[in-house]
Amino acid sequence: MPVETVFETTIKRVSILDEHGRFDEELGADxxxxxxxxxxxxxxxxxxxxxxxxxxLQRSGRMGTYPENRGQEATxxxxxxxxxKTDWLVPxxxxxxxxxxxxLPMEYVLLHWMGDERGNEIPDGVNVTPLAxxxxxxxxxxxxxxxxxxxxxxxxxxxxxxxxxATSEGDFHEAMNFSANLELPVLFFCQNxxxxxxxxxxxxxSAPTIAQRGVGYGMECIQVDGNDLFAVVKVxxxxxxxxxxxxxxxxxEAITYRLGDHTTADDARRYRDQEEVEMWELRDxxxxxxxxxxxxxxxxxxxxxxxxxxxxxxxxxxVKNAEEIEPLPATDMFAHMYKDMPAGxxxxxxAMRTCSLGRLPGETIDQAAT
Amino acid sequence: xxxxxxxxxxxxxxxxxxxxxxxxEIVRWCVAxxxxxxxxxTLAEMETDKALVEVPSPWxxxxxxxxxxxxxxxxxxxxxxxxxxxxxxxxxxxxxxEHVEPDESDDAGTVVGTVDSNLTVPASFSxxxxxTPQDDVExxxxxxxxxxxxxxxxxxxxAVSGTGRGGRVTASDVHERSIVAGTPLPTQADEVNAPxxxxxxxxxxxxxxxxxxxxxxxxxxIAQSLLHSxxxxxxxxxxxxxxxxxxxxxxxxxEAFLGRRLSLLPFIMSAVCKGLQKHPMLNANVDDFIEEIxxxxxxxxxxxxxxxxxxxxxxxxxxxxxxxxxxxxxxAQLASGCRDRTIERELLAGGTFTISNVGSAGGAxxxxxxxxxxxxxxxxxxxxxxxxxxxxxxxxxxxxxLSLSCDHRVVDGAEGARFLQTVKDLLxxxxxxxxxx
Numbered sequence: 001m002p003v004e005t006v007f008e009t010t011i012k013r014v015s016i017l018d019e020h021g022r023f024d025e026e027l028g029a030d031x032x033x034x035x036x037x038x039x040x041x042x043x044x045x046x047x048x049x050x051x052x053x054x055x056x057l058q059r060s061g062r063m064g065t066y067p068e069n070r071g072q073e074a075t076x077x078x079x080x081x082x083x084x085k086t087d088w089l090v091p092x093x094x095x096x097x098x099x100x101x102x103x104l105p106m107e108y109v110l111l112h113w114m115g116d117e118r119g120n121e122i123p124d125g126v127n128v129t130p131l132a133x134x135x136x137x138x139x140x141x142x143x144x145x146x147x148x149x150x151x152x153x154x155x156x157x158x159x160x161x162x163x164x165x166a167t168s169e170g171d172f173h174e175a176m177n178f179s180a181n182l183e184l185p186v187l188f189f190c191q192n193x194x195x196x197x198x199x200x201x202x203x204x205x206s207a208p209t210i211a212q213r214g215v216g217y218g219m220e221c222i223q224v225d226g227n228d229l230f231a232v233v234k235v236x237x238x239x240x241x242x243x244x245x246x247x248x249x250x251x252x253e254a255i256t257y258r259l260g261d262h263t264t265a266d267d268a269r270r271y272r273d274q275e276e277v278e279m280w281e282l283r284d285x286x287x288x289x290x291x292x293x294x295x296x297x298x299x300x301x302x303x304x305x306x307x308x309x310x311x312x313x314x315x316x317x318x319v320k321n322a323e324e325i326e327p328l329p330a331t332d333m334f335a336h337m338y339k340d341m342p343a344g345x346x347x348x349x350x351a352m353r354t355c356s357l358g359r360l361p362g363e364t365i366d367q368a369a370t
Numbered sequence: 371x372x373x374x375x376x377x378x379x380x381x382x383x384x385x386x387x388x389x390x391x392x393x394x395e396i397v398r399w400c401v402a403x404x405x406x407x408x409x410x411x412t413l414a415e416m417e418t419d420k421a422l423v424e425v426p427s428p429w430x431x432x433x434x435x436x437x438x439x440x441x442x443x444x445x446x447x448x449x450x451x452x453x454x455x456x457x458x459x460x461x462x463x464x465x466x467x468e469h470v471e472p473d474e475s476d477d478a479g480t481v482v483g484t485v486d487s488n489l490t491v492p493a494s495f496s497x498x499x500x501x502t503p504q505d506d507v508e509x510x511x512x513x514x515x516x517x518x519x520x521x522x523x524x525x526x527x528x529a530v531s532g533t534g535r536g537g538r539v540t541a542s543d544v545h546e547r548s549i550v551a552g553t554p555l556p557t558q559a560d561e562v563n564a565p566x567x568x569x570x571x572x573x574x575x576x577x578x579x580x581x582x583x584x585x586x587x588x589x590x591x592i593a594q595s596l597l598h599s600x601x602x603x604x605x606x607x608x609x610x611x612x613x614x615x616x617x618x619x620x621x622x623x624x625e626a627f628l629g630r631r632l633s634l635l636p637f638i639m640s641a642v643c644k645g646l647q648k649h650p651m652l653n654a655n656v657d658d659f660i661e662e663i664x665x666x667x668x669x670x671x672x673x674x675x676x677x678x679x680x681x682x683x684x685x686x687x688x689x690x691x692x693x694x695x696x697x698x699x700x701x702a703q704l705a706s707g708c709r710d711r712t713i714e715r716e717l718l719a720g721g722t723f724t725i726s727n728v729g730s731a732g733g734a735x736x737x738x739x740x741x742x743x744x745x746x747x748x749x750x751x752x753x754x755x756x757x758x759x760x761x762x763x764x765x766x767x768x769x770x771x772l773s774l775s776c777d778h779r780v781v782d783g784a785e786g787a788r789f790l791q792t793v794k795d796l797l798x799x800x801x802x803x804x805x806x807x
Contacts, residue, residue, distance in 0.1 A: 061428065266421065
């Protein structure tokens with residue numbers, strides 16, 4: 001036979017709780033206990049409130065910049081819930097809900113966007129890496145982390161998050177190929193939110209799905225409704241199990257939508273239709289989960305009001321903690337890059353203290369130089 | 371950029387609403403004077419060059435005044451609204467009494483304790499900044515250039531009230547303060563010191579360019595160090611002529627005696643070394659980082675060499691301990707090292723004074739640029755025959771044009787002139803330079 005098919009593939013998509021409230025009992029039964037479901041919903045609501053307040057902090061000049069998470073919370077939260085606390089979350093910058101669930105205190109994210117390096121000094125025992133602002137750099141870190149755990153022979157895995165735009169970066173392809181060839185226990189979790197800042201997915205990827213990009217690397221690939229907490233938990237749990245038992249990486253494409261602007265320096269109204277946004281507002285993961293809880297008789301307005309009150313009080317405390325932390329001297333910026341400061345940096349730190357920028361008022365040159 | 375709001379919450383300064391936003395237009399006010407507002411309540415809708423945004427109040431209070439009307443442009447750093455005196459301090463909403471540990475068994479119906487069970491702040495978070503002794507001093511905001519002006523005028527910048535954006539101290543604030551304090555305004559020479567942008571866009575003709583040469587390599591290196599020098603050192607130049615008739619005679623004699631060629635340059639170098647020993651302030655480096663003048667023990671004499679790939683300045687270390695012949699040998703060796711680019715990098719740095727023999731190419735006087743961080747440079751022109759006078763009679767003699775530039779921050783005009791006079795005297799009466807032949 002002169003022409004034969006040597007390879008064929010299909011991309012599957014998982015959905016359990018759809019936007020119309022239909023619940024797939026076969027896939028969804030026993031996936032999340034009711035008690036956890038309430039915790040997860042409460043967490044989503046708290047994170048949504050945090051998001052609103054963080055946005056306003058920037059607008060009133062109390063924070064440098066901020067990327068809204070609104071609309072995408074279920075993706076990272078579902079993943080964090082399905083993973084163990086010892087697993088690594090390797091985020092970009094729109095995964096607050098998952099990071100907070102994994103144990104990162106909210107203050108750290110505020111400090112990060114306020115320009116305080118202490119926000120990146122992740123507490124011991126919280127297996128989260130600092131937010132990665134340059135697009136795509138973190139996926140290779142995740143591959144490295146996964147490799148180290150494979151080397152040690154434990155069953156810890158890494159899960160890295162990135163957007164649809166990041167799959168056009170070289171680092172993404174290096175990390176994917178490396179992980180597939182070396183059989184590393186890592187999950188590549190793409191939050192396809194339709195927009196890479198102002199560039200829609202369709203003009204940065206000619207393939208019908210982002211998920212199939214993983215096929216080229218011989219990786220397991222799956223698409224999931226990212227606004228469906230149940231479906232996300234299901235695919236991540238399966239992928240994590242595969243990674244733990246066989247060291248096989250998985251590429252997950254979660255279809256979600258960024259309801260807010262890219263960051264506080266962006267105005268999405270300039271490049272996307274309001275109709276599109278309104279359509280996605282109906283698919284909001286919070287609304288979907290709330291309706292599901294209502295239907296199961298697990299929730300009511302009284303509980304909602306109490307939750308909102310508690311979320312508000314909590315975020316007030318978080319903001320207070322972050323804003324009242326004692327500021328560090330400017331030279332602290334030199335302290336975090338290396339374990340032991342190299343001579344070159346030490347010289348810069350000294351120069352900064354002694355030049356016109358760094359000398360303290362009333363301090364003589366001799367004092368400043370010591 | 372985070373803008374510091376006033377501690378007393380008396381007014382709200384418009385922050386950078388995006389990244390690098392400098393101004394915003396008031397599209398619509400959402401509050402009026404007298405209105406009580408809550409923290410995060412929208413004050414106004416404003417339009418920046420990036421987005422139409424809602425600007426919330428950073429705290430609760432009562433609006434006293436709106437600074438601008440709809441359609442006005444407000445600069446970032448200027449007041450947007452002011453608040454009436456804070457009657458009640460901002461108190462956080464009542465907290466849930468204690469964080470109740472979630473009861474895994476039967477909390478399906480409760481909310482309390484489920485939200486933030488994993489959001490506790492670890493103790494490490496409250497790590498304190500090391501206390502600084504001046505913590506209570508309100509530090510002024512100002513650009514480095516303005517700080518420098520204040521320092522030069524010996525004014526404590528933290529005592530100057532700023533009128534610039536966001537309360538920044540401006541150059542004119544400092545000058546005003548200096549007039550009050552009786553300090554004179556900076557001279558023209560000081561103005562040279564103010565940093566200028568490295569490149570201002572200029573309109574250049576699109577046609578008629580014979581060759582376009584990328585500004586790179588040694589040429590770029592030369593450009594950068596010269597630019598840095600003129601922007602930092604305050605240059606002044608003093609010129610004179612030395613009658614080297616006698617020196618030329620001695621030089622010819624010495625050449626005949628030694629049986630080798632000797633240029634005038636090693637004699638000039640020797641005279642400069644002796645002059646620097648007498649006027650040590652010209653044999654120095656300036657460390658602008660730690661603000662220190664470093665007067666050097668020995669003379670490390672730089673000597674500008676013109677090469678095919680550009681100007682290079684090799685250094686003869688301890689030139690003051692060398693004889694004329696040794697100087698001649700050294701400069702010949704360094705110059706050839708520069709021309710075939712085999713010279714070691716260490717020999718291109720560490721000078722304490724520089725001589726530039728522009729006369730080898732032609733010309734008489736120059737305004738040489740200091741080889742920063744040195745403080746002095748001597749340019750020598752071409753020796754030429756002139757009719758000179760002495761004791762009322764004419765005679766034909768050789769004169770050597772001398773041009774000395776100094777960093778006025780370190781060396782005053784009179785000191786520069788005295789140094790030049792010393793060098794001139796040595797060249798005119800060369801006994802000290804030469805052993806009696």
